[in-house]
Amino acid sequence: MQDKLTLMTPGPTPVPEAVLKVMGCHPIGHRSREFEAIIQEISGQLRWLHQTSNDVLIITGSGTAAMEAAIVNTLKSKDRILCGDNGKFGERWVELARAYGLEVEVIRSPWGQPLDSEAFRVVLEADTEKLIKAVILTHSETSTGVINDLKSISKHVNSHGVALSIVDCVTSMGVVNVPIDVWGIDVVCSGSQKGYMMPPGLAFIAMSPRAWQYQENSTLPKFYFNLSFYRKTSIKNSSPFTPAINLYFALKEALTIMRQEGLESIFKRHDENSRAIQAAVKAMGLSLYACDGYRSPSVTAIQTIDFEAELLLSLMRNKLDILLANGQDHLKGRIFRIGHLGFVSNRDILTIVASMESVLHTIRPGKVVLGRGLAAAINELSSRTKD
Amino acid sequence: MQDKLTLMTPGPTPVPEAVLKVMGCHPIGHRSREFEAIIQEISGQLRWLHQTSNDVLIITGSGTAAMEAAIVNTLKSKDRILCGDNGKFGERWVELARAYGLEVEVIRSPWGQPLDSEAFRVVLEADTEKLIKAVILTHSETSTGVINDLKSISKHVNSHGVALSIVDCVTSMGVVNVPIDVWGIDVVCSGSQKGYMMPPGLAFIAMSPRAWQYQENSTLPKFYFNLSFYRKTSIKNSSPFTPAINLYFALKEALTIMRQEGLESIFKRHDENSRAIQAAVKAMGLSLYACDGYRSPSVTAIQTIDFEAELLLSLMRNKLDILLANGQDHLKGRIFRIGHLGFVSNRDILTIVASMESVLHTIRPGKVVLGRGLAAAINELSSRTKD
Numbered sequence: 001m002q003d004k005l006t007l008m009t010p011g012p013t014p015v016p017e018a019v020l021k022v023m024g025c026h027p028i029g030h031r032s033r034e035f036e037a038i039i040q041e042i043s044g045q046l047r048w049l050h051q052t053s054n055d056v057l058i059i060t061g062s063g064t065a066a067m068e069a070a071i072v073n074t075l076k077s078k079d080r081i082l083c084g085d086n087g088k089f090g091e092r093w094v095e096l097a098r099a100y101g102l103e104v105e106v107i108r109s110p111w112g113q114p115l116d117s118e119a120f121r122v123v124l125e126a127d128t129e130k131l132i133k134a135v136i137l138t139h140s141e142t143s144t145g146v147i148n149d150l151k152s153i154s155k156h157v158n159s160h161g162v163a164l165s166i167v168d169c170v171t172s173m174g175v176v177n178v179p180i181d182v183w184g185i186d187v188v189c190s191g192s193q194k195g196y197m198m199p200p201g202l203a204f205i206a207m208s209p210r211a212w213q214y215q216e217n218s219t220l221p222k223f224y225f226n227l228s229f230y231r232k233t234s235i236k237n238s239s240p241f242t243p244a245i246n247l248y249f250a251l252k253e254a255l256t257i258m259r260q261e262g263l264e265s266i267f268k269r270h271d272e273n274s275r276a277i278q279a280a281v282k283a284m285g286l287s288l289y290a291c292d293g294y295r296s297p298s299v300t301a302i303q304t305i306d307f308e309a310e311l312l313l314s315l316m317r318n319k320l321d322i323l324l325a326n327g328q329d330h331l332k333g334r335i336f337r338i339g340h341l342g343f344v345s346n347r348d349i350l351t352i353v354a355s356m357e358s359v360l361h362t363i364r365p366g367k368v369v370l371g372r373g374l375a376a377a378i379n380e381l382s383s384r385t386k387d
Numbered sequence: 388m389q390d391k392l393t394l395m396t397p398g399p400t401p402v403p404e405a406v407l408k409v410m411g412c413h414p415i416g417h418r419s420r421e422f423e424a425i426i427q428e429i430s431g432q433l434r435w436l437h438q439t440s441n442d443v444l445i446i447t448g449s450g451t452a453a454m455e456a457a458i459v460n461t462l463k464s465k466d467r468i469l470c471g472d473n474g475k476f477g478e479r480w481v482e483l484a485r486a487y488g489l490e491v492e493v494i495r496s497p498w499g500q501p502l503d504s505e506a507f508r509v510v511l512e513a514d515t516e517k518l519i520k521a522v523i524l525t526h527s528e529t530s531t532g533v534i535n536d537l538k539s540i541s542k543h544v545n546s547h548g549v550a551l552s553i554v555d556c557v558t559s560m561g562v563v564n565v566p567i568d569v570w571g572i573d574v575v576c577s578g579s580q581k582g583y584m585m586p587p588g589l590a591f592i593a594m595s596p597r598a599w600q601y602q603e604n605s606t607l608p609k610f611y612f613n614l615s616f617y618r619k620t621s622i623k624n625s626s627p628f629t630p631a632i633n634l635y636f637a638l639k640e641a642l643t644i645m646r647q648e649g650l651e652s653i654f655k656r657h658d659e660n661s662r663a664i665q666a667a668v669k670a671m672g673l674s675l676y677a678c679d680g681y682r683s684p685s686v687t688a689i690q691t692i693d694f695e696a697e698l699l700l701s702l703m704r705n706k707l708d709i710l711l712a713n714g715q716d717h718l719k720g721r722i723f724r725i726g727h728l729g730f731v732s733n734r735d736i737l738t739i740v741a742s743m744e745s746v747l748h749t750i751r752p753g754k755v756v757l758g759r760g761l762a763a764a765i766n767e768l769s770s771r772t773k774d
Contacts, residue, residue, distance in 0.1 A: 009416055012415075012416065012629070020412070022411075023411045024407045025407070026394070026402060028399075029712075031712075032704075032710065060631075062611070062630070063629065064611050100610075101608065193629060200417070220608070223451070223483045223487075224455045226486070241450075241452075242587045243587065244586065244587055244588030245586055245588075246410055
């Protein structure tokens with residue numbers, strides 16, 4: 001049906017009406033006092049969301065822009081770095097780092113499996129000469145639905161004493177607890193079209209005091225991503241280049257809504273919702289792609305087994321107006337992914353489960369006991385709500 | 388008054404309601420067929436606007452992002468380039484090029500004066516070894532209201548035979564005639580919050596076949612700005628990274644409106660409006676900052692002489708809800724700037740002239756003959772309309 005589309009992809013994610021409304025406001029001058037007031041408010045809220053007293057800077061661009069900014073602002077050509085890779089976005093870190101001539105040692109896990117934090121510990125402890133300048137990884141691997149053990153890996157990085165930790169939190173920020181200051185993470189990247197429940201176009205980067213020291217000595221070439229420009233102007237509640245003004249309006253609104261809900265509630269909601277989907281998927285006789293204990297609360301990847309992902313995706317899209325995501329690269333057709341991060345309620349989970357039952361009833365006739373997935377989701381949600 | 392703000396800055400510029408409306412639509416998936424259809428339509432319209440059969444690619448970012456993409460995609464470290472600098476955005480090219488280790492020879496003119504196309508000819512003709520790899524300049528210098536003689540300079544670059552032409556058309560695209568293919572310009576950068584009459588957040592870069600050859604051999608490090616990624620995906624009406632989806636909705640709408648108006652009419656409207664403002668400024672006893680014959684149809688810089696720019700700007704803002712721009716850098720306080728590019732009609736010109744008379748009446752009591760500026764603007768507009 002026209003205008004019935006519901007996004008359940010891992011980005012873009014659904015956007016509240018209040019946020020959409022301000023997207024359509026007339027732009028105001030980005031050097032005006034009114035806009036400075038908006039930036040000031042946003043800056044405080046971003047620190048709250050990131051649980052940090054560090055600077056959180058905004059770049060007009062995608063999440064990858066923040067990832068690139070992280071690298072070019074902290075490192076020097078030929079620096080040795082350690083990079084975790086267990087999915088498409090881990091791979092992206094490796095490609096990005098190599099594009100800048102860094103010497104990348106990769107700690108790899110198979111897609112669907114988490115990074116082995118012990119492997120990081122071993123390599124970091126062996127580096128007695130302190131040649132490793134950064135440890136770079138993806139927290140929530142959007143391509144596989146795996147969440148890595150950032151807390152443990154960060155601890156090993158901190159024990160090393162020299163290496164910075166640089167983390168893609170694109171689908172974990174505003175979804176799951178990432179206490180940056182407590183865990184001592186140096187650089188954290190995220191993007192607007194995820195947990196922030198707003199449209200794409202803004203990227204965020206949090207920088208620790210130690211990361212700023214690296215910034216001052218970094219020699220990789222940069223201009224649009226030169227965070228010293230952003231830092232200098234952010235003190236004056238401004239930006240070095242014309243920002244995506246309307247997206248700032250949206251950000252202010254979205255952060256206000258998030259603050260009203262509260263971090264605890266946001267994390268609990270995502271946890272509940274993801275567990276309910278996982279329970280439903282299993283009850284429907286399908287398999288989860290990400291290994292047990294490391295399933296991201298932002299995205300669930302489901303194996304297709306005896307049907308084509310494309311068929312399920314097109315029925316969901318064309319009959320029920322729900323947009324899900326296919327697998328990426330070699331997983332295309334072999335998994336499909338449900339995004340449930342950002343502006344997603346318990347009701348949306350019931351909707352997606354009910355819709356999946358309906359579509360699977362068509363695709364796998366006789367193999368689906370109708371109502372079983374829904375029952376599992378409802379049970380899971382109600383057991384959580386009782387807590 | 389609340390909600391009465393009128394933007395007359397050289398960016399952001401006013402946005403039509405039809406464009407604002409789609410900004411507030413729910414995002415759709417950027418890998419969906421619906422979005423591919425939007426990209427396909429936009430791509431055709433961008434070629435029309437650029438008067439080119441070259442690729443015109445879209446980057447989520449500010450105009451500076453396109454400028455940086457132009458450099459890192461065409462050049463190699465230590466390449467020799469020739470850079471025109473007669474204002475803040477000319478300076479930016481020089482800084483950007485130096486940040487990437489290029490050897491920059493600068494052809495400078497004083498702020499307010501145009502670049503000397505003869506100086507380009509002389510240097511290019513002297514380069515018999517063909518060491519100059521690119522000639523880089525700003526077409527419309529937003530900081531001073533000067534428009535450079537791009538046609539002549541492009542001719543000299545083409546005679547050189549090796550150097551690429553790389554041009555910042557941020558405040559000239561969609562304002563004044565820039566026939567890219569006819570003039571043989573290789574790389575053209577622009578941004579959404581200018582002649583495109585939409586909010587900021589998108590940057591555009593047009594690349595000639597020769598520029599693509601340079602791209603393949605370019606060695607400067609890049610990832611987010613790697614245009615080979617953009618080219619590869621644009622063939623499939625897609626983008627390499629998550630684009631600012633809602634700004635694409637706006638772009639589609641804005642380009643539709645522009646196409647309805649037609650290039651000739653757009654250029655004529657900007658020409659008329661700028662001449663009317665210039666005539667009014669002179670009639671009010673003020674001086675234009677940009678030299679005669681090289682005044683940009685997108686922005687008019689006015690010297691303050693015997694009053695503070697800040698006083699005029701604050702009266703315009705606080706009493707009449709019109710936002711103008713101050714001078715930049717050493718011109719702060721010494722000039723003020725009126726942006727009249729994009730969604731600006733004859734009526735807006737009458738409004739700004741009437742408002743300036745009102746404010747100058749307060750600031751320079753006894754020195755302004757009321758009605759004289761307005762008369763000059765009306766005369767200028769009606770003489771043009773008769774053509």
